Amino acid sequence: MAPGCFAGDAKTAHGVIRYGDDEVVAVIDPSHAGKSVRDVLAHLESDAPIVASVAQALELSPTSLLIGTAPKGGALPPEWRSEVLAAIARRLEIVSGLHDLLHEDREFFTAARTAGTAIWDVREPPVVPLFGGDAYAVKAPVLLTVGNDCAVGKMSVALELVRAAKAAGTNARFVPTGQTGIVIAGWGISVDRVISDFAAGAAEQLVLYAAHEGAEMIFVEGQGAINHPAYAPVTLALMFGSAPDALVLVCDPRRARIETYDTPTLGYRELIRLHETLLATVKPAPILGVALNTRALTEGEALDEIARAHDETRLPADDVVRFGPERFYAEIASRIVKRPQLIAAARA
Amino acid sequence: MAPGCFAGDAKTAHGVIRYGDDEVVAVIDPSHAGKSVRDVLAHLESDAPIVASVAQALELSPTSLLIGTAPKGGALPPEWRSEVLAAIARRLEIVSGLHDLLHEDREFFTAARTAGTAIWDVREPPVVPLFGGDAYAVKAPVLLTVGNDCAVGKMSVALELVRAAKAAGTNARFVPTGQTGIVIAGWGISVDRVISDFAAGAAEQLVLYAAHEGAEMIFVEGQGAINHPAYAPVTLALMFGSAPDALVLVCDPRRARIETYDTPTLGYRELIRLHETLLATVKPAPILGVALNTRALTEGEALDEIARAHDETRLPADDVVRFGPERFYAEIASRIVKRPQLIAAARA
Numbered sequence: 257m258a259p260g261c262f263a264g265d266a267k268t269a270h271g272v273i274r275y276g277d278d279e280v281v282a283v284i285d286p287s288h289a290g291k292s293v294r295d296v297l298a299h300l301e302s303d304a305p306i307v308a309s310v311a312q313a314l315e316l317s318p319t320s321l322l323i324g325t326a327p328k329g330g331a332l333p334p335e336w337r338s339e340v341l342a343a344i345a346r347r348l349e350i351v352s353g354l355h356d357l358l359h360e361d362r363e364f365f366t367a368a369r370t371a372g373t374a375i376w377d378v379r380e381p382p383v384v385p386l387f388g389g390d391a392y393a394v395k396a397p398v399l400l401t402v403g404n405d406c407a408v409g410k411m412s413v414a415l416e417l418v419r420a421a422k423a424a425g426t427n428a429r430f431v432p433t434g435q436t437g438i439v440i441a442g443w444g445i446s447v448d449r450v451i452s453d454f455a456a457g458a459a460e461q462l463v464l465y466a467a468h469e470g471a472e473m474i475f476v477e478g479q480g481a482i483n484h485p486a487y488a489p490v491t492l493a494l495m496f497g498s499a500p501d502a503l504v505l506v507c508d509p510r511r512a513r514i515e516t517y518d519t520p521t522l523g524y525r526e527l528i529r530l531h532e533t534l535l536a537t538v539k540p541a542p543i544l545g546v547a548l549n550t551r552a553l554t555e556g557e558a559l560d561e562i563a564r565a566h567d568e569t570r571l572p573a574d575d576v577v578r579f580g581p582e583r584f585y586a587e588i589a590s591r592i593v594k595r596p597q598l599i600a601a602a603r604a
Numbered sequence: 605m606a607p608g609c610f611a612g613d614a615k616t617a618h619g620v621i622r623y624g625d626d627e628v629v630a631v632i633d634p635s636h637a638g639k640s641v642r643d644v645l646a647h648l649e650s651d652a653p654i655v656a657s658v659a660q661a662l663e664l665s666p667t668s669l670l671i672g673t674a675p676k677g678g679a680l681p682p683e684w685r686s687e688v689l690a691a692i693a694r695r696l697e698i699v700s701g702l703h704d705l706l707h708e709d710r711e712f713f714t715a716a717r718t719a720g721t722a723i724w725d726v727r728e729p730p731v732v733p734l735f736g737g738d739a740y741a742v743k744a745p746v747l748l749t750v751g752n753d754c755a756v757g758k759m760s761v762a763l764e765l766v767r768a769a770k771a772a773g774t775n776a777r778f779v780p781t782g783q784t785g786i787v788i789a790g791w792g793i794s795v796d797r798v799i800s801d802f803a804a805g806a807a808e809q810l811v812l813y814a815a816h817e818g819a820e821m822i823f824v825e826g827q828g829a830i831n832h833p834a835y836a837p838v839t840l841a842l843m844f845g846s847a848p849d850a851l852v853l854v855c856d857p858r859r860a861r862i863e864t865y866d867t868p869t870l871g872y873r874e875l876i877r878l879h880e881t882l883l884a885t886v887k888p889a890p891i892l893g894v895a896l897n898t899r900a901l902t903e904g905e906a907l908d909e910i911a912r913a914h915d916e917t918r919l920p921a922d923d924v925v926r927f928g929p930e931r932f933y934a935e936i937a938s939r940i941v942k943r944p945q946l947i948a949a950a951r952a
Contacts, residue, residue: 386834387833387834389833389865389866447800448799448800448801449799449800449801450799450800451703451796451797451798451800452795452797452798452799452800452803452837452838452841453703453796453797453834453835453838455800455837456833456834456835456836456837457834482885483882483885483886484844485735485737485804485845485886486734486735486804486805486844486845487801487804488840488841488844489800489803489804489837489838489840489841489844490800490801490837492836492837492840493800493836493837496832496833496834496836496837497834512948512949513948514948517737518737518945518946518947518948519885519886519945519946519948520946520947520948520949521948522885526885530881530882530885533878533881534830534831534878534882537830537831537867537874537878538831538833538867597866597867598866598867598868599866600860600861600862600866600867600868601860601868
């Protein structure tokens with residue numbers, strides 16, 4: 257469900273269509289009804305039909321309704337209420353990544369109970385302990401994606417690298433830290449929803465879980481950007497809390513300013529310096545490569561931008577979604593080294 | 605109430621005794637019962653008696669019981685329960701800055717309702733909007749304290765500077781961002797308790813409120829430290845969200861590592877560089893001075909350390925709690941300049 261916005265910033269919908277295990281039988285967006293997903297967004301490689309309403313989607317026998325977008329601030333647009341209620345009445349499970357928890361809404365809660373179906377608010381975090389430092393003892397290499405803004409592809413790059421690692425015979429694991437990643441992977445914590453004091457602790461618990469499950473390489477989905485006026489605290493919580501051994505920098509090279517703010521985005525070298533300087537104060541970790549999001553560019557422009565990123569940074573650079581992750585993964589994997597935390601000298 | 609810990613890290617108790625408007629009739633700590641506050645902590649300049657229990661404190665006719673410490677993680681030590689219940693039974697208002705909200709505890713909630721008294725969980729934040737950028741339009745200069753660790757004096761320095769500003773005829777205002785500051789000032793938001801996505805927004809709302817109340821100079825209480833493994837996200841939320849025009853760096857020069865972690869604290873110049881580099885990506889602001897916490901040093905050692913901080917940083921340096929804030933305030937106030945946010949150039 258992404259009414260009026262499927263072709264735009266419905267990134268949860270896009271992520272689940274592209275990377276999720278569950279079949280998507282229809283997308284609800286009246287502004288593109290009658291077309292297929294492929295007609296609107298070819299790169300998602302799906303032939304699911306786009307329909308105008310929940311009523312039309314019901315003809316295709318779905319079992320769940322996914323709120324496929326995350327509006328700024330996280331509230332449900334009021335005009336979507338009756339559609340969600342129609343789905344509940346037909347006993348669909350409701351999956352929502354909104355900040356506003358649907359199961360805390362009296363009308364939705366009552367409707368779901370009456371219909372006998374469930375509401376899964378994927379953004380609702382569990383209670384987690386404070387960051388305690390156990391993540392420093394994880395034996396598998398931990399890699400975190402960071403970026404020049406929100407919604408540039410940090411999750412997609414992590415998922416592509418996991419795919420490449422598995423293809424290369426490494427039992428890699430994706431660590432979901434936001435609503436789309438959680439819906440795709442079926443577990444995780446929406447770290448932006450955790451109380452600030454505990455956000456780094458949430459990131460640590462996720463890495464510990466992946467390690468406990470036997471992951472040989474751990475790819476943590478990054479959030480926000482280190483100079484994002486609102487979300488930078490979440491970015492930093494992941495940087496310190498997941499205790500990464502290395503980072504991959506994910507950039508949309510066309511993004512001139514932080515989405516919906518006046519703040520300029522940072523250049524490759526400035527981003528590398530800033531992240532590495534911050535991490536050097538707690539547990540040093542280098543940026544190993546630059547993964548570009550070149551979707552808005554022609555192939556020629558994309559290759560030029562990749563070459564420019566490589567020249568500026570002297571690091572492996574690629575668009576792993578567009579050109580495949582294998583080559584980039586091999587370069588990253590050959591450079592990743594397990595690193596210790598910084599330790600204070602005992603006071604004399 | 606700070607049983608067993610009044611002489612240690614009971615920083616809420618210390619702050620309220622030193623800076624609060626309300627009279628403290630007694631401190632509860634069996635390990636120092638029979639002494640006065642002055643006997644144990646001379647710098648708090650209070651002759652209130654230290655007693656062994658709530659029952660003894662009740663003889664002095666208190667109206668409130670303040671949980672005077674904030675244990676790591678924020679939970680109420682189980683052995684304090686019966687004491688809190690004894691106070692509730694005698695209709696004292698309970699004031700708590702713990703992460704665990706006492707009014708959500710069924711036993712406390714029921715007891716308070718039965719007794720007809722209130723529980724004020726000062727750490728419980730209101731619902732706040734996302735950071736929106738309105739803080740950039742505040743006309744009064746905004747100053748934020750940052751530090752080399754938790755519990756080094758960021759709140760005390762902000763309060764001392766407000767006192768000096770008022771004495772100099774400026775209508776300055778203290779902006780509380782943590783439980784002790786809130787109890788002292790009677791308003792504020794415990795930013796560490798806000799959902800991470802909204803932490804910068806909370807800082808912004810606090811500054812907007814102070815500006816709306818007519819403050820001519822705004823001193824925001826900082827939290828944590830920029831390289832704190834668990835709390836750095838809160839630090840960064842205040843740095844971006846309060847949109848400061850300048851910072852004061854507060855350091856305990858004896859602190860070699862972040863409290864309860866192995867992470868080394870940073871030196872003066874490294875702290876200045878790191879804070880200024882981060883702020884330069886959103887709204888540039890300089891560190892204008894170094895305020896030291898020299899409580900553990902002799903006066904001679906303190907003066908040496910102040911001289912060293914000045915030599916290393918070429919900035920005004922002092923211990924404003926120990927030697928008074930007037931001189932340091934005058935130097936800061938003469939240097940503070942209202943600054944604009946960074947603006948991205950329009951894309952060609």
